[in-house]
Amino acid sequence: MIFDLIIIGASASGMSAAIYAARAGLNFLVITKDMGGNAIKAGLVENYLGFPSIAGMDLIKTFQEHLEKYTPNVIFKEIESIEQKNTHFLIKAGEQNFEAKTVIIASGADPETLKIPGEKEFFNKGVSYCETCDGPIFAGKDVAIIGGGNSALKAVVALSKIVSYIYLVVIENELQGERVMIEKAKQIKNVKIIYQAKTTDFFGANFLEGLHYQDLNTGAKKEIKISGAFIYIGVKPNTKFISANLDILNEKKEIIVDKSCQTKIPSLFAAGDVVDNQYRQISIAVGEGARAALSAINYLDNVREQ
Amino acid sequence: MKKVIVYSTPTCPYCVVAKNFLKEHSIEFEAKDVAIDEKAREEMIKKTGQMGVPVIDIDGEIIINFDEGRIRKLLDIK
Numbered sequence: 001m002i003f004d005l006i007i008i009g010a011s012a013s014g015m016s017a018a019i020y021a022a023r024a025g026l027n028f029l030v031i032t033k034d035m036g037g038n039a040i041k042a043g044l045v046e047n048y049l050g051f052p053s054i055a056g057m058d059l060i061k062t063f064q065e066h067l068e069k070y071t072p073n074v075i076f077k078e079i080e081s082i083e084q085k086n087t088h089f090l091i092k093a094g095e096q097n098f099e100a101k102t103v104i105i106a107s108g109a110d111p112e113t114l115k116i117p118g119e120k121e122f123f124n125k126g127v128s129y130c131e132t133c134d135g136p137i138f139a140g141k142d143v144a145i146i147g148g149g150n151s152a153l154k155a156v157v158a159l160s161k162i163v164s165y166i167y168l169v170v171i172e173n174e175l176q177g178e179r180v181m182i183e184k185a186k187q188i189k190n191v192k193i194i195y196q197a198k199t200t201d202f203f204g205a206n207f208l209e210g211l212h213y214q215d216l217n218t219g220a221k222k223e224i225k226i227s228g229a230f231i232y233i234g235v236k237p238n239t240k241f242i243s244a245n246l247d248i249l250n251e252k253k254e255i256i257v258d259k260s261c262q263t264k265i266p267s268l269f270a271a272g273d274v275v276d277n278q279y280r281q282i283s284i285a286v287g288e289g290a291r292a293a294l295s296a297i298n299y300l301d302n303v304r305e306q
Numbered sequence: 307m308k309k310v311i312v313y314s315t316p317t318c319p320y321c322v323v324a325k326n327f328l329k330e331h332s333i334e335f336e337a338k339d340v341a342i343d344e345k346a347r348e349e350m351i352k353k354t355g356q357m358g359v360p361v362i363d364i365d366g367e368i369i370i371n372f373d374e375g376r377i378r379k380l381l382d383i384k
Contacts, residue, residue, distance in 0.1 A: 034372075040319040057319040076374060124358035124370075136315040136341030137357050207357070 002088055003029050005296050006100035008079055009238075011037030012282045013272025014106035015063045016289030017296075022070035024297045029100070030074040031093050036060040037108040038235070038273060039282050043132045043154050047178070048282055056132070059282065079107070079241045084265070101303070102267045102296040105242070105255060106289060109235035109273035109280065114146065118202030118211075119231075126208020127229050131155040138163050138228040144211055145169070146199050147232035150177035153185045155230050166191045167224050169213055171198050197222075202229060237274045250276050261292035262299075269296050308381060310335035313350040313361040320372040321360040327374065331383050 005021050007014050010032035021028040039045075042056030051059060077093035082103065084090075091098045111129035113119060119127055128134040131145075135158060143163050145155050148170035156168055168185070173195050175182045185191065196216040203210055210225040237254045248263040248270075250256050254277075255263060255270040262269050271288035273280045310328065312335050314321030328335050338346035340359060350361050354368055362369040364380045377383070 035323075036319065040323075043317075055317075057322060124356040126357070128358070130318075133315065133318040133320065133359060134357065136317060137347065137359070139341060206355070 001027075001099070003027055003098065003100040004300055005029075005102045005104065005293075006031060006089070006091055006098055007104045007106060008032070008082075008091070009037065009106035009108055009272070009274075010035050010074065011060070011106065011108050011272065012039050012063065012285035013108075013289035013292070014104070015067045016286040017104050017106060017271060017293040018067055018072050018289075019070065020290050020293035020297070022067075022072055024293075026297065026300070028073070029098060030072055031077055031079060031091065031098065032074065033076065033078045035064055035074075038110075039285070041130050041132050042282070043158050045282060056282075081241050081243065083243065083245070087267075089268070102269065102299055104261075104289075104292045104296055105239075105268070105270040105274055106272045106285075106292070107238040107241075107274050109237045111231065112234040112236050114199055114231060114233065116199060116201050118204070118208075122202050122204060122208040122229075125206065126204065126227055127202060127231065129231050131158055131230050134228070135159050135162055135230075140164050141227040142167070142225065143228035143230065144199075144224055144226045145230045145232065147234075148172050148175045148177070149232065149234070150181055152230075152232035153177050153181040155232055156185045156188065156191055157181070159230070160188045160190055163228070164190065167226065168193045169197045169199055169211075169224075170195050171216070172196070235273060235280060239274060252276070257292075260295040261288055262295050267296075267299055307334070308365045309363075310365075310381070311338060311363040312336070313338050313340050313346060313363070314359050315339065315341040318359050324360045324362060324372045324377075327372070327377065331381070333381055333383075 004026040005028040007017050007030045039056050040060045046053045080092040082091050088101050089103045139162050142165045144167045145152050146169045197213040199213045201212050239253050255275050257270050257275050261271050269292040271292040272285035340347040369376050
């Protein structure tokens with residue numbers, strides 16, 4: 001069977017697209033490795049309209065309940081590849097092949113890594129990319145948070161109530177992110193912000209015991225003793241399954257789309273954290289999911305008329 | 307019946323997903339909160355050599371993170 005549409009991913013953008021696809025009566029399929037992607041791990045979300053303060057996990061649950069009203073066809077699989085075959089797409093996932101006339105890629109993004117010694121070795125042994133998941137394990141301990149943007153600041157606010165002391169290690173000379181979050185973080189007593197500090201390595205025996213950083217002002221190498229380190233230095237798009245042949249990625253491996261969320265291939269669309277968008281927000285992902293779906297519906301209508 | 311233990315923290319999203327999955331399939335399990343239960347935390351670290359959650363112990367077979375495929379296989383859930 002050739003579907004009208006396949007949506008890859010089921011976080012904010014994918015679920016939003018699915019609601020539009022369902023309401024348009026498309027014969028569509030969602031293929032995803034999980035429900036909720038990054039948003040589910042977002043901790044407290046306080047900038048999504050209509051929800052003054054809600055855990056990312058609970059917000060995703062409301063999205064999911066909304067979507068389930070349309071009983072969408074969802075398959076849990078990792079995508080291996082997507083290629084063009086005549087007038088449609090062939091998607092390989094697990095040992096199965098799926099075909100569709102249009103595709104919306106909403107595969108999101110994973111946390112960016114520092115790529116420094118000890119980071120892989122101590123992953124889940126002190127090094128984490130998810131404060132909502134692993135934070136409580138470090139109750140009463142000293143930890144570092146690496147990064148100076150909104151996600152790092154949210155982690156500071158949440159962890160300050162759990163851990164003993166936080167070193168916020170920031171490579172820039174100021175904090176990025178929302179003013180309200182910066183002010184909140186600066187008022188917390190058990191946080192020391194270290195600016196212009198480049199984390200160089202993690203060390204320990206069986207578990208993480210500390211990190212080294214370079215003071216970018218003086219060049220000096222310094223040490224912090226910690227049991228946990230949370231890395232929030234941005235995200236990298238999930239586009240490994242997209243071959244260079246399709247020629248839709250930029251140098252950061254993000255999908256290039258126009259204002260209709262359409263790629264240079266007219267029947268291929270993308271939305272959310274995976275696209276070349278400066279802002280990675282749940283609200284923006286929801287909007288883009290809708291936009292991509294409407295564009296796909298419009299494309300299918302035009303093809304039918306021809 | 308297989309003995310199932312879920313090691314988790316209260317805020318970890320995939321811990322909730324894992325526990326809900328087991329409940330939906332009527333699988334009885336023992337839940338251990340490693341955030342407050344130090345003994346459980348030590349036990350989990352001893353079993354896995356790591357601190358990431360959720361950890362699911364199915365009759366001694368250890369699953370780190372919510373690996374739906376492996377859980378289904380070990381518990382024979384279609």
